Amino acid sequence: MDTVATMVNLTECTKGCRATVVKLNARGALKQRLVSFGVMKGAKLTLLGYAPAKKTVEIKVGRMRLALRKEEAEMIEVQPDA
Amino acid sequence: MPDNAPVCPVTEKHIRIALVGQPNVGKSMLINSISDARLHVGNFSGVTVEKSEVFFDYKEYHFTVVDLPGTYAFTDYSIEERVTHDFLCNEDYDLIVNVVDSTNLEKNLQLTAELMTMSKKMVLALNMTDEAQKEGIEIDAAYLSQLLGFPAVKVSAAAKTGIEALIETIIEVHEAPRQEAKLIFSEAVEEEVDAIARYLDTHHFKAAISNRNIAINLLQNEKKTYRTLHDLPLWTELQPMLIEADRHIRTHHDTDDIKEVFAEEYAAFVRGVVAETVRVNNPKAQKKSLTDRIDDVLIHPVLGIPIFLLLMWGLFQLTFEVGNIPMEWIDGFFGWLGDVVGNTISNDEIRSLVVDGIISGVGAVVLFTPNIIILFIGIALLESTGYMSRVAFLLDGIFHKFGLHGQSFIPLVTGFGCSIPAYMSARILKNDRDRLLTLFIIGFMSCGARLPVYVLFTGAFFSQSVAGNVLFAIYITGALLGLIAAKVLKLTAFKGVDEPFVMEMPKYRLPSLKLIWHTVLTKTLMYLKKAGTFIAGASMLVWFLSTYPHSDAIEQNYTVQMEKTSEAAGREQLAVERDAAQLEQSFLGRIGKAIEPAFEPIGLNWKLAVALQAGLAAKEVVVSTLGVLYAVGEGASETDKSLVNAIREHIPFASAVSFIVVIMIYLPCLAASVVFTREAGGIKYFIYLFLFTTVTAYALAFIAYRLTLLVTGAPAVLPT
Numbered sequence: 001m002d003t004v005a006t007m008v009n010l011t012e013c014t015k016g017c018r019a020t021v022v023k024l025n026a027r028g029a030l031k032q033r034l035v036s037f038g039v040m041k042g043a044k045l046t047l048l049g050y051a052p053a054k055k056t057v058e059i060k061v062g063r064m065r066l067a068l069r070k071e072e073a074e075m076i077e078v079q080p081d082a
Numbered sequence: 083m084p085d086n087a088p089v090c091p092v093t094e095k096h097i098r099i100a101l102v103g104q105p106n107v108g109k110s111m112l113i114n115s116i117s118d119a120r121l122h123v124g125n126f127s128g129v130t131v132e133k134s135e136v137f138f139d140y141k142e143y144h145f146t147v148v149d150l151p152g153t154y155a156f157t158d159y160s161i162e163e164r165v166t167h168d169f170l171c172n173e174d175y176d177l178i179v180n181v182v183d184s185t186n187l188e189k190n191l192q193l194t195a196e197l198m199t200m201s202k203k204m205v206l207a208l209n210m211t212d213e214a215q216k217e218g219i220e221i222d223a224a225y226l227s228q229l230l231g232f233p234a235v236k237v238s239a240a241a242k243t244g245i246e247a248l249i250e251t252i253i254e255v256h257e258a259p260r261q262e263a264k265l266i267f268s269e270a271v272e273e274e275v276d277a278i279a280r281y282l283d284t285h286h287f288k289a290a291i292s293n294r295n296i297a298i299n300l301l302q303n304e305k306k307t308y309r310t311l312h313d314l315p316l317w318t319e320l321q322p323m324l325i326e327a328d329r330h331i332r333t334h335h336d337t338d339d340i341k342e343v344f345a346e347e348y349a350a351f352v353r354g355v356v357a358e359t360v361r362v363n364n365p366k367a368q369k370k371s372l373t374d375r376i377d378d379v380l381i382h383p384v385l386g387i388p389i390f391l392l393l394m395w396g397l398f399q400l401t402f403e404v405g406n407i408p409m410e411w412i413d414g415f416f417g418w419l420g421d422v423v424g425n426t427i428s429n430d431e432i433r434s435l436v437v438d439g440i441i442s443g444v445g446a447v448v449l450f451t452p453n454i455i456i457l458f459i460g461i462a463l464l465e466s467t468g469y470m471s472r473v474a475f476l477l478d479g480i481f482h483k484f485g486l487h488g489q490s491f492i493p494l495v496t497g498f499g500c501s502i503p504a505y506m507s508a509r510i511l512k513n514d515r516d517r518l519l520t521l522f523i524i525g526f527m528s529c530g531a532r533l534p535v536y537v538l539f540t541g542a543f544f545s546q547s548v549a550g551n552v553l554f555a556i557y558i559t560g561a562l563l564g565l566i567a568a569k570v571l572k573l574t575a576f577k578g579v580d581e582p583f584v585m586e587m588p589k590y591r592l593p594s595l596k597l598i599w600h601t602v603l604t605k606t607l608m609y610l611k612k613a614g615t616f617i618a619g620a621s622m623l624v625w626f627l628s629t630y631p632h633s634d635a636i637e638q639n640y641t642v643q644m645e646k647t648s649e650a651a652g653r654e655q656l657a658v659e660r661d662a663a664q665l666e667q668s669f670l671g672r673i674g675k676a677i678e679p680a681f682e683p684i685g686l687n688w689k690l691a692v693a694l695q696a697g698l699a700a701k702e703v704v705v706s707t708l709g710v711l712y713a714v715g716e717g718a719s720e721t722d723k724s725l726v727n728a729i730r731e732h733i734p735f736a737s738a739v740s741f742i743v744v745i746m747i748y749l750p751c752l753a754a755s756v757v758f759t760r761e762a763g764g765i766k767y768f769i770y771l772f773l774f775t776t777v778t779a780y781a782l783a784f785i786a787y788r789l790t791l792l793v794t795g796a797p798a799v800l801p802t
C-alpha cells in the first residue's frame with residue numbers, strides 16, 4: 001500500500017501511533033534538551049498517551065519514556081509510519 | 083611526552099574519582115554499594131542536586147568518589163547541571179567514572195561521547211546489568227571498550243555484582259598512561275579536525291592532551307580552549323581557518339547551530355557503537371512491558387488523578403489509624419517515666435525541670451514518631467517506585483494553570499517530609515523564576531515536623547473514625563492554598579514566559595525493602611536525635627522562662643486562702659488558680675501577655691502565641707512548648723496528664739482551627755529559612771517570604787476563626 005508523505009506535528013497523532021521525526025522547530029536550550037533525549041531528525045517515536053485534557057503527552061523514544069507539554073510536542077514535526 | 087605528565091600533582095595512592103552520568107542511572111546507589119555511604123537514592127531524575135564526596139579504602143588506595151548530579155548533556159542550564167559542568171571543568175580529579183544504564187545505552191552514550199572530548203582518563207560503568215539481563219539485552223563489554231578506547235565494566239549497584247572488577251579497573255586505568263579516546267566523526271567533521279590538528283602540529287603547538295583534542299574543542303566552540311589559544315600568535319591564522327571550517331560543517335549538516343551539528347555527530351557515533359555491541363533477544367519485546375501496563379492504569383487520563391488522591395487519602399488514613407496505636411504506649415511510657423523519675427528527685431525545682439520541662443517536652447515530640455514513620459514510608463515509596471514522575475505528568479496541566487511547572491511537584495512532595503531538602507531539590511527547575519516561585523510555595527506543603535501538631539489537634543477534637551479524613555483535608559487544603567498562592571505570585575511578582583516541560587519517566591522499579599528501611603531509618607533517627615537534643619534544650623528553656631520568676635506574694639496569698647477552705651475540691655481549684663497566676667507572671671507569661679493583643683483577633687491566647695513563636699525555631703517545638711506550658715500550668719493537681727486532654731479542655735474549637743491555619747502557612751523553621759535564603763539568593767527574598775507568609779497566615783486565620791464561630795454558633799472566648 002502506498003503511503004502519502006504527510007507531515008504533522010506530534011499532537012495530531014493518536015495514542016499508540018508510531019512516527020519518525022522530520023523536523024524540530026525548537027531552539028536553544030529546549031532543542032538541546034530534546035536532542036539529548038534522542039528526539040532529533042530521523043528518530044522513531046511512539047505516542048504512548050495523553051494526560052488529562054490533552055495538556056501533556058507521553059512518548060517513547062528508543063527505550064525511554066518522555067513527558068512533554070502540548071506546546072513542546074507541537075514543535076516536533078513527524079511523519080506517521082504506515 | 084606531555085601526555086604522560088600527571089595533570090595535577092596528587093599524592094600517590096590517592097584516587098579521586100568524578101562520578102558522572104545521566105540522571106537516574108544509579109550513580110548514588112553505586113557509591114552506596116561500593117562504600118558504606120547512605121546517599122539519597124530515588125527512582126526519578128534529579129535526586130542528587132549537590133555534589134557530595136565519599137571516601138573509602140581499597141587495598142593500598144584511598145579513594146575519594148565525588149557523586150555529581152546527573153546531567154543529560156554536558157550543558158549548564160540548570161543549577162544542578164552547572165554543579166556537574168563546573169566540577170568537571172574546573173576541579174581536580176584523576177579520572178571520570180561514567181555510569182550508564184545498560185538498558186538504555188543509546189541515550190546514555192551520548193553523554194559519554196561528549197565526555198570523551200574532555201580527554202580525561204575514563205572508565206565506563208555499565209550499570210543495571212541485572213535489569214538488562216532480564217530484558218534480554220546483551221552487551222559485548224570487551225568490544226565496546228575496544229571501540230571507545232577505554233575500559234567498560236558490567237556492574238549492578240542493586241545486585242552488587244562487578245563492583246570489585248570496577249575498582250580494579252579504576253586502579254589499572256589510574257596507573258596506566260592516558261589513552262586517547264576513539265571518538266570518530268563524519269567525514270566532513272573529520273576533515274576539518276584533521277586540518278586544524280595538522281596546522282597545530284606544524285606550528286609545534288604542544289597541547290597538554292593532543293592537538294586533535296584541541297581541534298575538536300575549537301570546532302565545538304568550547305570557551306576554555308578558545309581562551310587559551312586566543313592570545314597566541316598563531317591565532318591570526320587559525321581564526322579564519324576556524325570560521326571557514328565552521329561554515330563548511332554547518333552547510334554539510336544543513337543547520338545554523340554548531341551545537342546541533344555535534345549532537346548529531348555524537349548520536350551517529352553512538353548509533354554505530356551500539357549497533358556493533360548490543361544484541362537484544364527478547365521474545366516478549368513486542369508485548370507490552372510491565373511499566374506500560376501499570377501506566378495504563380496509573381496515568382489514565384480520567385482515573386489517574388482520582389487514583390493519586392485515593393492513594394494520598396489512604397496514606398493519611400494509615401498515618402492516623404496505625405500511627406495512633408503505639409502512641410498510647412509511648413504516652414503511657416512517658417507518664418510512667420515522669421512518675422518514676424519524679425519520685426527519685428527530692429528537690430522540687432529540679433523535679434519540675436526534669437518532669438514538666440524535659441520529659442513533657444521531649445515526650446510530646448517522641449509521641450508522634452509512629453505517625454512520622456508512616457509518612458516517611460509513604461514518601462519513600464513515592465520516590466523509589468517511579469510514581470513521582472507520573473504524578474508530575476498528571477498534574478502538569480493543573481500546575482501549569484496555576485503558574486507552576488509540572489516538575490515543581492518533586493520539590494513540593496519532598497516538602498511534605500522536610501522543607502530543607504525540598505528547597506534544594508527545586509534546583510531541578512531550569513528557569514529561575516519557576517524555581518523562586520516553587521521556593522515560595524514549598525512552605526504550604528506541611529512538613530513532617532508539623533504533622534504532630536495536626537495529629538494532636540485532630541485527635542483532640544475529632545473521633546478516631548474521622549480524624550484521618552480531617553488530617554487528609556488539612557494537607558489537601560494546604561496544597562490548594564499553595565496553588566492559589568502560586569497563581570497570585572505568578573500574576574504579580576513572577577510574571578514571565580512559561581518554561582517548557584520535558585521530563586523523563588523512569589520505568590517502575592520495585593524498591594528493595596533494604597532501601598526503604600535505610601531511607602526511613604535515617605530520617606527517623608534524625609527526628610529522634612533532634613527530640614533528644616534540640617527539643618530537650620528548647621523545652622528546658624521554655625520551662626525556665628515559664629517557671630521564673632517565682633512570686634512569693636502569690637504563693638502566700640493562695641496558701642492563706644487554701645487554709646481557710648475546708649473541702650478538698652475547693653482547695654484543688656485554688657491550687658489550679660495559683661499555678662495559672664504564677665505562670666502568667668513568669669518571664670514567658672509576661673512576654674506572652676505583651677503579644678497577646680495581636681493574637682486575640684484570631685482567637686489565640688498567649689500560650690498558643692508563644693508556642694507559635696517557639697515554632698519558628700523548629701516546628702516540633704510547638705508541641706513540646708504546649709506540653710511544657712500545659713504541664714507547668716496544671717501543676718500536680720491534674721489526674722489525667724495527657725496533652726490531648728489538656729488541649730480539648732482548654733482550647734475552644736474555633737481557636738484550634740485558627741491555630742492550625744497559622745501552623746499551615748506561617749514561616750518555616752529557622753534551619754529551613756536559612757536554606758531558603760541561600761537557595762533563593764539573598765536576604766531580600768527571606769523578607770518577602772516573611773511578609774508573604776505572615777500576612778497570609780494572619781488573614782486566613784482570622785477568616786477561619788470568624789467562620790468557625792459563625793458556623794458553630796460558639797461565643798468568642800479565648801483559650802485558657
Ligand SMILES: Nc1nc2c(ncn2[C@@H]2O[C@H](COP(=O)(O)OP(=O)(O)OP(=O)(O)O)[C@@H](O)[C@H]2O)c(=O)[nH]1
Nearest residue numbers: 106107108109110111124125128129130152239240
Ligand atoms: N535494578 C537495578 N536498579 C538500580 C541499579 N542501580 C540503581 N538502581 C535504581 O535506579 C534508581 C536511580 O538510582 P540513583 O542512585 O538515585 O540514581 P542517580 O544516578 O544517582 O540519579 P540522580 O541523582 O538523579 O542523577 C533507583 O531507583 C535505584 O534503586 C541496578 O544496578 N539495578
Ligand SMILES: [Mg+2]
Nearest residue numbers: 109110129130
Ligand atoms: Mg544521585
